[in-house]
Amino acid sequence: MDLEWKNVDIELINKNKSSCDEYVRCITNANGFLKSGSICAIIGPIGSGKTTLIKALVGIIPSGSRTNGEIFVNGMTRYYYNWLSCIGYVDENDYIYENLTVLEFLRYSASLRLKYQDADLYEIDSISEDILKKLGISDISDSKIHILSPIQKRLILIANELVTIPRILFIDDILKEMDDNTASNLFNYMKYLSIYHNVTVIFTIDRPTSKIFALSSHITLLSDSHTVYFGKTKKAEKYFEYYGLKKPESATFPEFISEILETKNKYSEIKAHQNSLNKIINNVKTNPVPEKMLFSNENGTKICKSLSLWDISIIANRQCKMYVTYKKTFVFLFLFGFIYLILFKYIFIFMNKDYFGDKLINIYSLVKNYVTDQSVHRFIDLIKIHSSQISKIIQNSVVLQPMGILFAFLLIPSSNIFYFEHQMVKKESVMATYSIGSYYIATFFSELFFYFPYCFAIQILSGLFFSKKLGWGFHIFLIFGLYAYLPVFLFFGSFIKRTGIRYLIISFLALFWITPPFMYSILRNLYTKKQNLLGLVFLVISALFPPLHYNAFCVALAYKTDSYKSRFLEKNPSVKELSDRFAEYLYSYLFDSMNIWYIVLFFFITSTIYIYFTIYALKKLLTPEHRFKLSK
Structure with missing residues (x-):
């Protein structure tokens, strides 16, 4: 060439x-x-x-x-x-995936660059080992990269480009x-490539x-x-x-x-x-610049690579290989399980029938002060009379609220994933290895895989200790909670560089995500009544976060399911009618008569927006500055 x-x-x-x-x-x-x-x-x-x-x-x-x-x-x-x-390109920076072994690093790179979907991995490893041998570093092929010397890492980066057969x-x-010895060996190999492989x-x-x-x-x-x-x-x-x-x-x-x-x-x-x-x-200066040739100051080349299931599977596999270890998983499982048991032990102390009934009366009496709907007033009066029966209907809805705390703080480390590896991904983007969309989807699924053991552990612990106290809505919350929370964490991780600031912002926002929906309903009525524009703007901003809608959906669904199964409400149709009207009010946190399908719609819309802007931010962060046409 x-x-x-x-x-x-x-x-x-x-x-x-x-x-x-x-x-x-x-x-x-x-x-x-x-x-x-x-x-x-x-x-x-x-x-x-x-x-x-x-x-x-x-x-x-x-x-x-x-x-x-x-x-x-x-x-x-x-x-x-x-x-x-x-072509192959080794820049002056030594960014590399240090948690992999040398052969793993070369294998993933070759799979992504060469698209060896049908190739035997042994063939890729054979090519890699041959290159490492010629570079004089075959003895480190199974070593973790982070323990190697700067010289060895530099040679691995050169081998990484040679595996693609440029x-x-x-x-x-x-x-x-x-x-001197390493340089001499490297140049002898370069001479060999030029003579025998052109x-x-x-x-x-x-x-x-x-x-x-x-x-x-x-x-x-x-x-x-x-x-x-x-x-x-x-x-x-x-x-x-x-x-x-x-x-x-x-x-x-x-x-x-x-x-x-x-x-x-x-x-x-x-x-x-x-x-x-x-x-x-x-x-x-023997070649004068033609007059018709004008200076260009635009990087007009936009490399548009489509989503690839092959790329997604390779990237996700690589991330799991780097970040999911038995030791880390075991330690996190132990700590997370301990925190979960302590938290829910005190929650169920709070859920004691008599104590919970009294608290329920106090909380919903507060609602009465801000509502003009007489049907809601009548239902709140009924709570004082039938607190034990109604508390059974409300109980599962209340239990779901602290789950937001667990998810919010469990997923905080996910906001780091892009900045852990953005330099390496940007280097791969120089060679148009894969699309940013493929990278995002792969990261999303690798994070799901990382947190799966924790959700599974909660299911096991719940079955062992709280099986009679938790409804099916709790398990639904667990199964789909990662899908609801993860896009928001990845969004903040895509553009906030400082880890401390990112953690602080997410921790602060988590307090709003776990706030019960009826509190937003109370605030909405209060701000509307007092014509507090700033307060209403605050509610709209709060509604921009998918976890709020997901929590509201799960709580509303749990309430509707338990009320449907309630024999007390079945025997008292008038109470059921008042109960349904009250429930509708409690989850109308954005506008009047906000039913459950509106909540689902808002959840999907906000989640889509976060995914879109995360990919957009990643393109700004990771897309290299290509320019193949130097003149206009």
Whole structure:
């Protein structure tokens, strides 16, 4: 695969507040051509534009940057999907999934990148082990990545790109963290790939050794954004001698040229060197920029990948492998079960018939002060007479309220999931590995899987200790509660960076989610009566959260079921009519006559909104800044 870049100019937005310039020039009129199987070293001091150039060749340009020029693959403009599917890119950052073993990391990457839906995992592992062997790290294939050295992690990242069998391999800062022996072994392998597999290798380096020079077929020399030389490595020394820059006998040519490239910044007092370098830069400009070619400052490429069940299954499996451990699950089960038993022990003390009946009278007498509906007044008066019978009907509805507390605080860690791995996911997004939608769905289901043991434990403990006191509505709440609460936690985790602030906000909101619906009904009547606009706005904001609607739905459903089965209400139709009217009032927390289907509708609408905005926030957080067309 041949690669050519012509007249490439890149200006990045100037983030230096002390400078008045809007843009800073990073690449000036860069040109080059590489045939398949070439090894090209991009050489220059820090700040010369090496990383900017290699990223531009990959297709990564920061949004708002001004670019110009053309980049061709086999003589044609790059099309993002075909291009990204046949290259590998190792950036200067060492972000990696550290909770996996080396082979697991490579296996998941290969499965996502190559879409080996029908491939034998042993085949993928065989390719991975062969690459690790050639890189000299086969002995760590079953080791957890977090225990490895920085050198080994760097080699794993390179192996990760090689598993995908790229046609062109880009490596930024190739010698980062490496000693001489490791670097020598790596470059020998790069040479092997170029000769026997026709892989083009392009890498950046500050100060190359003589061996690296000898192994590179081509070099690009940069100084202060300018291309000083591009061409075959063996012709570089004579080229500089032609301009009067001859290396001293005590130095190697790579050492000499590294010093020359720093002249503009570090050795400005060496006038002869600086003048020669300026002369070279002026003569390199052999390709004038066409007048019709205009600067572009837009990242117009939008990579739209559709949802993939294969991607979802692989990502979810990877997350479960990283975060679900027997030790963590056992510890959390013990703590959670203990808290659950203590909480519900005191709840059922409160639910003592006589005590609960008295409390019920006091609470609903409060409702009477804010309601004008006479049927509600008559039912509240009946509660005082038949408190023991009516408390049986209300009991299961009341028990469901503290379940909101358990779910709210159990799921708080889920808000961290995106920031645990967003750097790694963003790196995978550079290569268009999977869609953000697939990532969200996979995360959602992996979190469900993570919390399943806790919900199952509650079911078991409830059956052992409270089987006669809990209705079926309690179990319905448990089964579907994760689906109701999880989208909200993932939403806050998608855009709030600070863990402490995120926990504080969610804990505060949880207090509103577990507030009984009838309290909102009381407040609605009170605010409406006093024409308190601010209070009504508060109620509307509270209704934006799906857990509130889910809690209201479960409580209302439990009440309707128990009232339907009640023999007391069956024998007293007039009381049942008053009871139904009272129940309708208690769950009309947004407007009058709000029946159970309205609650369901609001739940699905708000949940959909949260899912949509979570995916939108993730796109802002994780989508890389691709630009494949540099000019308008």
